Amino acid sequence: MAGADLVELAKRRGFFFGANGAYGGTAGFYTFGPQGAALKRNLEDAWRDRFTLREGNREIEAPTVMPEAVFEASGHLEGFDDMLVECGECGESHRADHLVEDATGIEDAEALSGEAVEDLIRDHEIACPSCGSPLAGRDVEDFNLMFATSIGPGDGQPGYLRPETAQGIFVEFPRLKEYARGSLPFGITQIGPAYRNEISPRGGLLRLREFTQAELEQFIDPEADEPPLHRVEDVAVRLYPATEQEDDAGEYLDTTVGEAVEGGVIGSPWVGYYLGVAQEWYERVGVDMDRFRFRQHLAGERAHYAADCWDAESEVDGDWIEIAGFAYRGDYDLSKHDAYGDDAFTVFKRYDEPKTVERATVDPDMSVLGPEFGGDAAAVAEALETLAGRDPDAFEGETVTVEIGDDSGDGDGGGDGSDGGTRGIEVDADVANFSVEEVTENGEHITPHVVEPSFGVGRTVQTLLAHAYETDEVDGEERTYLSLAPEIAPRDAAVFPLVTNDDRLTDLADRVAADLRAAGLAVAYDDSGSIGRRYRRQDEVGTPFCVTVDRDGVEGDGPETVTVRERDSAAQVRVPVAELADELAALRSGGAFAELLDRYEVVETAVETTEN
Structure with missing residues (x-):
């Protein structure tokens, strides 16, 4: 799906759109509409289920504004920069490494030095995207991405909007370790907004100034704690190691997590474990595995404190985008806060037997x-x-x-x-x-070591929409639909009365919709236009199941029934109303629609073109 088509669909159907449009818009800020907010919430719930609940971790919610001392300790004040080049003609600022990537095909110009980027701008005669003036000879400077603020009245106390949710976890470690009874390993998760004053926001939800992260900080004893690697050792992964990236004939490595860790391709068993967990989770929520890979950081782009880093990347509109990062951060974060802060960022490790x-x-x-x-x-x-x-x-x-x-x-x-x-x-x-x-x-x-899986929620939302976009033909008519996983789709079902001039149908449709909502399902109600057009509207926003109340379902001496239509196949079955909520809940949890086809009466799909 082309990027422009995705942005148009997202805006038209209420997934996401540029914020503050009534005032000319503000680059780098997006509003999630009703469909997008629901999809994003479902994605966050799915992440919470896998990385918090199933892993036995605990979740916190820390402030988004933190004092300057936190970021002095973390290194963000000095080292959280992007490359900026300013046009001498129009004064517009641009992300220099992105200009180089777009003009040269270099994938990771961020790993280059500022001087090297200046040379590439000159050698490739790169011009300002805004006015076309040459940028050769312009200095490439470091630009700190944090938003500064003042805490309290007047000049107050200097502070910053957090550029990552992780620091809220690290700063509260002295308290959090008490809740874990000082016992390692333990994990803390957080889902929430982060802020980066991007030089040139672009690509819809791909590079924003306000975005949502879902992060896990796993605290471990590096000498004693091992991950449960056996759970994911057989998970198949597509890896793009640094050695292959540096080779002109480099290729992907299709292997398993266990083989990659054993062979040293993945340096840390903990990182390997979370790559396996993430692989299964991404498949669960609907990422196209043919357009997905794990790419290892090159030496020049890896943080100095990180022993091994991998990114989860998805292909969107022909480009590979980072949607998550996995890093072994060592003891860097806690050691820095221990040196700067007033509390102890260590845990007491008791020996099996006292030592003299x-x-x-x-x-x-x-x-x-x-x-x-x-x-x-x-x-x-x-x-x-x-x-x-x-x-x-x-x-x-x-x-x-x-x-x-x-x-x-x-x-x-x-x-x-x-x-x-x-x-x-x-x-x-x-x-x-x-x-x-x-x-x-x-x-x-x-001092515990830290293993960090960090997920970009907005980027994953855009990936899911791009990967779910499909077109086909139903009853001789072309349709567009989003093949979203039922767990992630903004709505669980839509309810239609086949016609609106029969009170029996409208009354039952109202009752069915109310009962499904009472059962905890997100349900739309639509009685406008032909049934075919109503199906198309729901297909386009990814609603997995449509429930239609027709005359066959209310006439006769048997129990009331409705038809349930599955979005991707357009197949329909007739289901008793009394069993509907349980069946839809089972489908949302991963049940197969084919099982309903085996248990219930199959309905001909000609109803799709029936008019009111």
């Missing part, structure tokens, strides 16, 4: 350090304690040298200073009172 170990300690004589070093005395004592734990051999001589910050106090102790750095302080070893003692330990504090 030797521990180096010092007991500095402050009656000597105080007079000798004045305001630096406390810093010297702390430095001695740190050195004892790191390098006990340093205390073997008559003196020991420690380093303290150059701005510590104003004492007149020895050592040559250097502005803004550190200076060495020499202390008599006997003043440090160094000793090695045997202590019994019951455990140790460790």
Whole structure:
């Protein structure tokens, strides 16, 4: 399906459309209409079912605005940038790496340096998309993508709209570990909005300034915890490893999760496990597996803290788009927040049996350090304690040298200073009172490692719509329909009275619709136009089942019945009204319509063209 066709269908049928149209629109922001909001909600529920409930994880909802200190610790203040190039003629800003990708066929220009992108812009004579002026010679600069705000009145406290939901989980780890009783492994999920001030939003829901993420942070003991890989070891996956991407003749690797982990293609068993879980989930919600792959990050695009990263990618309108990322983040996130924050971002790992170990300690004589070093005395004592734990051999001589910050106090102790750095302080070893003692330990504090599957909800919505778009012919008439999985479709069913001039039919149709809604099903009611046109309207928004009340269903001495039409095949069966809600609920949960064809009377499809 062409991208323009998808955007037109999405707008016409109420899936999604550009926001703030009455005021000229705002690039990078989309409103989900009634159909799209329902589809998105169903997708989120399906993700929650698989990655929270079935995995035994817990879900939180953290604020979307966080103070500046959080992003200083996480590294977002310094390293959350995209490449920007500004046109010298019209002043429009553009994503430089995207311009290069569009002009050269390079798939991952984001992995290149700014200088390399500048060279490609010059060599390929890339022009400004807005006015056509050459961009050669224009600087490619880093542009931080976070939205800044102020917390509180006036200047307030500087803050930012979160660029990912993950930081809300990491920041609350000291509290969350208590709910898990300090026991690893445990997982925390979150579904919610994130914000990135994209340079050039484009592609419908593919690159937005406000978007929804569904993320899982799995906290593990790297030395003890293994994933339940046996559950997914036989799941077939299509991989695009970095080695194949770098080879001009590179090809996909069609294998299983177990084989890929065993062979080292997937470096982390935990990442491999979640690739297998995601593969099954994407198939469940309706992604076309012929247009789906897992692509490994190249060295230049992988975050410095990530040991192994893979993206789930889908093909939409001829382009491969990232719809999820899977990263082994190590202890980077918790270590950074531990260093910056006031709480402990570690867990206590209890040994199976107590251990007796030797521990180096010092007991500095402050009656000597105080007079000798004045305001630096406390810093010297702390430095001695740190050195004892790191390098006990340093205390073997008559003196020991420690380093303290150059701005510590104003004492007149020895050592040559250097502005803004550190200076060495020499202390008599006997003043440090160094000793090695045997202590019994019951455990140790460790910093958990993090495995992160992160899903883009909006991108998955657009993928599902693109992959579900179908055309065929029914009763000699061409139709367009969305072959959405019943679990994901915006509506579970639609109810029609065949004609509106028979009170028996309209009364029963009203009652059937009310009963289905009471049973928890999302139901549309439509009595306008021919039954064929009503079917077509529901087909186009992906409604999987249409329920029609006709005269055959209300006449006679038997139980009331209705016809149930399946969207993709247009096949129909006659079902008793008393059994309808249970049958539709079973179909929504993954039941096969073919089973109804075996159990109930099949109805001829000529009814599709019957007029009111």
